[in-house]
Amino acid sequence: MKTDRSAQLFTQAKTYIPGGVNSPVRACRSVGCDPLFVHKASGCMITDVDGNEFIDFVGSWGPMILGHAHPEVVEAIQAAAVQGTSFGAPSPLEVELASMVCKAVPSMDKIRFVNSGTEATMSAIRLARGYTGRKVVVKFDGCYHGHADSFLVKAGSGVITLGIPGSPGVPEDIVKNTLSIPYNNEEILEQTLRDTNLDIACVIVEPVAGNMGVVVPNLGFLRKLRELTRELGIILIFDEVITGFRLALGGAQERFGIMPDLTCLGKIIGGGLPVGAYGGKRELMELIAPDGPVYQAGTLSGNPLAMAAGLAMLRVVQRPGFYAELEAKSDWFGAEMEKLAAAAPVPISVNRIGSLMTCFFTRGPVTDFTSAMTADAALYGQYFRHMLAGGIWLAPSQFEASFVSAAHERSHLQKALDMTESSFKKLMV
Missing domain, CATH: 3.40.640.10 (Type I PLP-dependent aspartate aminotransferase-like (Major domain))
Known part of the structure; x- marks a missing residue:
């Protein structure tokens, strides 16, 4: 994956912006890489300045329930x-x-x-x-x-x-x-x-x-x-x-x-x-x-x-069926993620409700701050990098949510599941 233009922009940004970002999580330090700079987004897809395309599960940290540029x-x-x-x-x-x-x-x-x-x-x-x-x-x-x-x-x-x-x-x-x-x-x-x-x-x-x-x-x-x-x-x-x-x-x-x-x-x-x-x-x-x-x-x-x-x-x-459809596809996706987590070589606990989900890299259950903090952030970093290389855009932090939007079609979700299965198999403690 080519990232030359993002690297140039990040170097330039650090000259004028603290940490090179305007919201600290975006620095991507906890997942062991530098941020990619976005050129455009449409539906559930994001394209960075180097032309790489990703299926987006961040959704601007939640609000893009319709997808981008509806x-x-x-x-x-x-x-x-x-x-x-x-x-x-x-x-x-x-x-x-x-x-x-x-x-x-x-x-x-x-x-x-x-x-x-x-x-x-x-x-x-x-x-x-x-x-x-x-x-x-x-x-x-x-x-x-x-x-x-x-x-x-x-x-x-x-x-x-x-x-x-x-x-x-x-x-x-x-x-x-x-x-x-x-x-x-x-x-x-x-x-x-x-x-x-x-x-x-x-x-x-x-x-x-x-x-x-x-x-x-x-x-x-x-x-x-x-x-x-x-x-x-x-x-x-x-x-x-x-x-x-x-x-x-x-x-x-x-x-x-x-x-x-x-x-x-x-x-x-x-x-x-x-x-x-x-x-x-x-x-x-x-x-x-x-x-x-x-x-x-x-x-x-x-x-x-x-x-x-x-x-x-x-x-x-507010159109008829909007939330029912979003809930149904999210339930299917979440259930499939749980199956993959159960078969993974490392302990992973999936927390989800509606169109929100987090894969915690811990045995779980995760019910509060103390149990959330048992998650292995380094393992999440490995997972994040594997998924990014495979065209899946996730939050650059173990301690954030993934979001399904109305713009995600079954094919997008299936690609994310296929990449997740591949990524889980590569994880090493």
Whole structure:
């Protein structure tokens, strides 16, 4: 596989960009290679600057549920762009998208658009503190909620991929108001939330963890979390940046039938463009300025390009049979992956739900951060390199998810299975 142009670009990028990348996992250090630079993408295919083609299972880290450059999304963006790319004022598109999202997400009465998932989560935390008058945020080990200071305690995604325990530059005064406890552990959850010495404003959780690899929740854990927070007057925030409009039209909360107080959404609601949102119960959302005293703002919030792309994407996923078809092909693919993992010469545990999946290179089961961290990242690196050489584009980290999109056809999935079988056979401890 020729990579000369990517190598040249990476050398040039390192002169001007820290690590040569604008998001740390993309540096590919944990999988033992340098990044490839992308020239274009269409459907489930990505083409790099050297002309190599790959079947994509990253999907821009989740939002490309329709695949890349879906014609209806592209057409919507083009039509919006000729009218202007940013107004710094309200537009009809944001009203239409807000209505559509609120109707789809079961717990959401009102919504505020922002520019990223990180902005959504940090704004939701501020709102929860403003509503309760309390300070402490409870999160879960290995869950990632963006790079705001409060969330970099035992975080997932690039933080664990790079082996960073937290981050310099985060004041102790901020960290002391964040507690991180084990995911899927009901006993510690109850002990923590019932501790009268704590001043807990909210609990934020990925209802399906996706940033330490895919870790499916014990439903008893999520139900206990909802019961306790409701009883104790603690705001429950679902971070559905990954699961929103992915596991169902109404996200994980629809799939599990568990309603949070606030929900955070990410770039999937902008068809992959930079956007985020948080929303929830009317009594909470009406505390946000200008209706209330909790301030949050952003010039590009609700920008017309993201709104237009989001509307186009949501219209497609609401067509009859969309989620049933996506679920069926994902179930078939996941079941075949499990068979291959069982026959592999090294221990591999497959975690999956809907169109999300992670192959952990460990005996499993993987149910929390501690068990996820038993995975052999070096073995994953071998697997990643074999798959890349065979034309399969995976996340350059053991601790991320793979995504199936509507654009993946049976032939694409079968090629990935064939390459996986070949790659597994070559693995060596």
